[in-house]
Amino acid sequence: MSYSILGPIAEGGRKLPLCLFRVPAGFPSPAADHIEAHISLDEVLNVRAPHVYLVSLTGESMQGAGIFEGDLAVVDRSIEPAHGHIVIALLNNDPVCKRLCIRGKDVILLSENPKYPPRYVLEGDELSIWGVVTNSVRSHV
Amino acid sequence: MSKVPPVFGLIDCNSFYASCERVFRPDLAKVPIVVLSNNDGCVIARSYDAKPFVKMGEPYFQIKHKLKQHGIVPFSSNYALYGDMSERVMTLIESLVPAVEVYSIDEAFADLTGIDDLDGLGRRIRSQVLRCTGIPVGVGIARTKTLAKLANHTAKRLQAQTGGVVNICDQIKRDWVLRNTDVAEVWGVGRRMKMHLDAMGIKTAMDLAKADAWTLRKHFSVVIEKTARELAGTPCLELDEPDPPKQEICCSRMFGKRLKELPPIKEAVAAYMMRASEKLRAQKSLCKKIRVSIRTGMFNPEEAKYANGVVVDLPYPTDDVRLLTKAAVDALDGIFRPGFAYSKAEVLLLSLCQPGEYTDDLFAASQPTEATRVMAVLDQINGRWGRGTLRSASVPSCPDWAMRRELMSQSYTTRLDQLWTVVCR
Numbered sequence: 001m002s003y004s005i006l007g008p009i010a011e012g013g014r015k016l017p018l019c020l021f022r023v024p025a026g027f028p029s030p031a032a033d034h035i036e037a038h039i040s041l042d043e044v045l046n047v048r049a050p051h052v053y054l055v056s057l058t059g060e061s062m063q064g065a066g067i068f069e070g071d072l073a074v075v076d077r078s079i080e081p082a083h084g085h086i087v088i089a090l091l092n093n094d095p096v097c098k099r100l101c102i103r104g105k106d107v108i109l110l111s112e113n114p115k116y117p118p119r120y121v122l123e124g125d126e127l128s129i130w131g132v133v134t135n136s137v138r139s140h141v
Numbered sequence: 142m143s144k145v146p147p148v149f150g151l152i153d154c155n156s157f158y159a160s161c162e163r164v165f166r167p168d169l170a171k172v173p174i175v176v177l178s179n180n181d182g183c184v185i186a187r188s189y190d191a192k193p194f195v196k197m198g199e200p201y202f203q204i205k206h207k208l209k210q211h212g213i214v215p216f217s218s219n220y221a222l223y224g225d226m227s228e229r230v231m232t233l234i235e236s237l238v239p240a241v242e243v244y245s246i247d248e249a250f251a252d253l254t255g256i257d258d259l260d261g262l263g264r265r266i267r268s269q270v271l272r273c274t275g276i277p278v279g280v281g282i283a284r285t286k287t288l289a290k291l292a293n294h295t296a297k298r299l300q301a302q303t304g305g306v307v308n309i310c311d312q313i314k315r316d317w318v319l320r321n322t323d324v325a326e327v328w329g330v331g332r333r334m335k336m337h338l339d340a341m342g343i344k345t346a347m348d349l350a351k352a353d354a355w356t357l358r359k360h361f362s363v364v365i366e367k368t369a370r371e372l373a374g375t376p377c378l379e380l381d382e383p384d385p386p387k388q389e390i391c392c393s394r395m396f397g398k399r400l401k402e403l404p405p406i407k408e409a410v411a412a413y414m415m416r417a418s419e420k421l422r423a424q425k426s427l428c429k430k431i432r433v434s435i436r437t438g439m440f441n442p443e444e445a446k447y448a449n450g451v452v453v454d455l456p457y458p459t460d461d462v463r464l465l466t467k468a469a470v471d472a473l474d475g476i477f478r479p480g481f482a483y484s485k486a487e488v489l490l491l492s493l494c495q496p497g498e499y500t501d502d503l504f505a506a507s508q509p510t511e512a513t514r515v516m517a518v519l520d521q522i523n524g525r526w527g528r529g530t531l532r533s534a535s536v537p538s539c540p541d542w543a544m545r546r547e548l549m550s551q552s553y554t555t556r557l558d559q560l561w562t563v564v565c566r
Contacts, residue, residue, distance in 0.1 A: 050229035050230075050232040050233050050273060050274070051233070053554065053561070054554075054560050055560055055561050055562070056560040056561065056562045056563075057562070057563055057564075058562055058563075058564050059564040059565035059566045060565060060566075067565060073563075077274070077275075078272065088563055090167045093167045093168050093171075094168070095561075095564075096563065096566070097563050098565075111565070116566065
């Protein structure tokens with residue numbers, strides 16, 4: 001006699017939702033044929049990509065851009081930084097979150113709060129862009 | 142039928158552990174760094190600029206003064222960080238080449254057969270990985286794996302001249318590298334072998350490439366013969382497929398201090414079982430047997446020595462940490478002897494099988510589906526909120542027997558409460 005035991009079906013595919021719905025014995029759900037893939041914030045924010053990092057932000061200099069104390073920044077290191085991007089920059093190896101402004105030959109790190117003046121990158125300063133902030137996440141509770 | 146000759150790449154992260162620490166500590170970009178082994182025992186990694194001052198394996202307590210004197214910053218090993226950064230590096234490499242064999246946490250072989258612009262690809266790998274992770278890598282490219290290793294070594298040695306990418310598919314370049322590399326630097330040539338080869342007049346990699354293969358086999362082994370053939374340009378090693386599921390899973394660690402009582406040893410064994418069963422479920426296996434062992438220190442002549450282990454058969458093949466922990470902890474009662482200072486425990490999961498494979502007795506008990514579901518939820522929770530969020534009640538959150546890791550950096554990439562913080566000012 002030979003028999004085979006079937007393995008688990010969910011193997012390797014999309015993860016099943018954590019909550020399992022009871023299957024009704026009576027009338028089948030009219031929505032059953034219309035269930036689509038679940039929405040994933042991981043995918044929207046691309047946080048599973050090898051070049052994307054989460055960084056916690058504090059301070060008030062970027063409030064005008066909607067970035068507040070305690071917000072999470074989604075930082076993409078694969079994007080070529082350009083004028084207008086909000087970036088995590090290393091200015092003389094000191095990390096800062098600013099808006100990158102390139103005006104002709106001038107490179108300026110702008111804050112989004114009138115209390116904080118623009119910081120011109122001068123000769124002798126060492127500037128490198130750690131990554132570009134693509135999204136920020138704020139909790140309202 | 143003509144076949145395209147194979148080309149291999151070896152991509153290797155420069156001072157990987159130290160480089161990982163620097164990604165989130167830009168202030169240390171120009172500060173030398175060393176990383177210490179488990180329990181902050183000895184130096185296991187050094188940044189490039191720490192190498193002149195510190196030797197590999199130097200005990201931390203002996204060099205504390207020297208580190209301070211040279212401004213070298215020590216770190217406990219942060220494997221959560223290194224593992225995550227390694228995964229990022231490997232994923233990026235995989236996206237750039239046809240096939241990859243991850244060789245270790247900081248090295249990967251790549252199949253580059255049939256690619257036209259090898260140098261260009263090498264430079265692209267290097268710049269992409271550096272930009273996306275902050276980790277500098279070297280790339281060696283050659284006709285065999287052993288030569289690719291050697292090319293990589295050259296890239297590292299002559300960083301400034303090569304830009305970190307060395308392609309020695311060309312015979313003239315290959316010969317130059319072979320002539321200018323000590324045989325001790327060849328992949329697989331240890332210190333012992335170096336002495337033997339030295340006695341035979343084999344000093345450089347070129348000497349080994351030209352050595353008579355049969356003599357090598359007769360004197361030493363087929364391994365060194367293969368090495369010589371590979372150096373001469375004949376591929377003997379292929380890109381390895383990913384490992385099949387392991388047949389045994391082990392979790393063994395030193396305690397942070399000597400333990401004399403049974404209860405803390407039970408806690409430690411429960412913690413190790415927690416980890417071992419995670420590995421078991423990650424490779425989707427079940428286990429039928431476990432082995433638990435404990436021992437005292439082995440090298441201190443003042444201490445009484447004792448070591449013992451016990452094998453436990455489980456009622457059915459399982460991956461349920463609750464059953465595994467109970468079996469392991471109960472088994473300790475049988476081997477624990479009072480009056481010794483224990484330094485280490487180990488749990489080993491044995492007789493692994495895949496679910497559906499254990500069909501020797503159709504009517505034998507099997508793991509209740511309930512347990513499988515509980516384990517899936519456990520892994521999901523710990524996957525999302527970090528290892529150890531949900532654990533058996535026998536595992537304390539901050540045990541005093543845990544490894545000493547007093548100089549550990551944050552888990553910047555794997556714990557939401559330990560992310561890198563940047564100040565907007």
